[in-house]
Amino acid sequence: MLGAGREQPNGEAVIMKAASEQQVPLCEEFIYICGAATQVLKCGPWKDLWKSESVPKLLFLVIPGNPGMAGYYQTFIQALYCGLNRQYPVWVISHAGHCKVPHGMEMLEETDTNELDVFGLRGQMEHKLNFLRKNVPKDMKLVLIGHSIGCYIALEMMKKAPELEILRCVMLFPTIERMAQSPQGKIMTPLLCQLRYILYMPIYLVTLLPERVKDPLVRYVLRGLKIHDESSIMTSVDLVNMGCVANAMYMASQEMRKVVERDGTTIKQHLKKLTFYYGAADAWCPVQYYEEMKAEFPDGDIRLCEKGIRHAFVLEASKEVAEMVVEWLQDDLARL
Numbered sequence: 001m002l003g004a005g006r007e008q009p010n011g012e013a014v015i016m017k018a019a020s021e022q023q024v025p026l027c028e029e030f031i032y033i034c035g036a037a038t039q040v041l042k043c044g045p046w047k048d049l050w051k052s053e054s055v056p057k058l059l060f061l062v063i064p065g066n067p068g069m070a071g072y073y074q075t076f077i078q079a080l081y082c083g084l085n086r087q088y089p090v091w092v093i094s095h096a097g098h099c100k101v102p103h104g105m106e107m108l109e110e111t112d113t114n115e116l117d118v119f120g121l122r123g124q125m126e127h128k129l130n131f132l133r134k135n136v137p138k139d140m141k142l143v144l145i146g147h148s149i150g151c152y153i154a155l156e157m158m159k160k161a162p163e164l165e166i167l168r169c170v171m172l173f174p175t176i177e178r179m180a181q182s183p184q185g186k187i188m189t190p191l192l193c194q195l196r197y198i199l200y201m202p203i204y205l206v207t208l209l210p211e212r213v214k215d216p217l218v219r220y221v222l223r224g225l226k227i228h229d230e231s232s233i234m235t236s237v238d239l240v241n242m243g244c245v246a247n248a249m250y251m252a253s254q255e256m257r258k259v260v261e262r263d264g265t266t267i268k269q270h271l272k273k274l275t276f277y278y279g280a281a282d283a284w285c286p287v288q289y290y291e292e293m294k295a296e297f298p299d300g301d302i303r304l305c306e307k308g309i310r311h312a313f314v315l316e317a318s319k320e321v322a323e324m325v326v327e328w329l330q331d332d333l334a335r336l
Contacts, residue, residue, distance in 0.1 A: 049136055099244060145325065170277070227315045229315060
């Protein structure tokens with residue numbers, strides 16, 4: 001249950017999620033980053049890393065796929081936090097504008113100084129760096145966990161900000177190359193790049209449905225797809241929002257155009273810090289991409305899923321993937 005929002009000294013609206021002692025401590029915040037509404041979910045008692053006492057020197061930050069609503073990763077970060085024995089803060093930040101803003105908050109902050117295309121692909125990368133600069137001490141080590149296009153953003157962050165203290169970067173189902181040429185990309189590129197504005201009208205009409213209709217409709221569709229994760233269902237209901245959908249589709253259109261060549265230079269430079277996990281039947285990054293990565297970087301930690309987990313793992317396999325990530329990180333954590 002969401003508690004009442006409270007205004008912070010810096011003007012950031014914060015909403016707290018109540019949790020019993022048996023539950024994972026979870027804080028939900030809505031803030032402006034680069035002038036855009038942003039949702040942040042935080043697992044653990046550390047809500048402000050600048051003010052908290054005895055803060056661990058390691059932060060896990062999840063960078064989502066698209067749509068990049070933080071709620072889709074709630075089960076994942078909770079499982080990850082518990083798998084890490086509740087020793088480290090685990091956060092997920094939404095993409096700029098990929099959230100249903102609370103009452104009284106606009107999608108864009110009123111400012112004349114922000115010329116960044118914050119909803120575009122490059123803007124989303126700058127958005128994450130800006131978040132880190134404002135909310136995370138410089139000496140804090142990071143584990144970045146990218147999912148789908150979040151992997152591309154994580155690589156760009158490593159290239160743009162080499163000063164970041166990154167202990168490990170985990171790439172889950174990475175869309176870091178040739179998105180438009182992938183099987184799913186060939187279908188979606190015309191829809192996103194040429195027909196996006198035509199699609200807005202039927203989407204807009206659906207968003208006009210009253211909540212008493214949207215909620216059971218979305219639940220019926222997802223249950224038919226055998227998706228039972230309650231946080232994912234609630235987030236999907238919130239996704240039926242014109243501003244959020246438009247921002248997600250705009251970002252996706254740039255992904256099709258700009259995610260072309262794999263950044264082999266950055267991968268080689270940071271190879272010892274990278275873990276890649278490819279799907280065995282992933283229409284966004286097919287096995288061919290995995291095989292080529294293995295051939296180019298034979299010494300890299302590049303894995304192929306053997307469990308049949310699909311690209312959108314957060315809909316059904318969050319706990320399973322979290323368990324694997326914890327296992328992969330044991331050596332890194334032991335060296336802290």
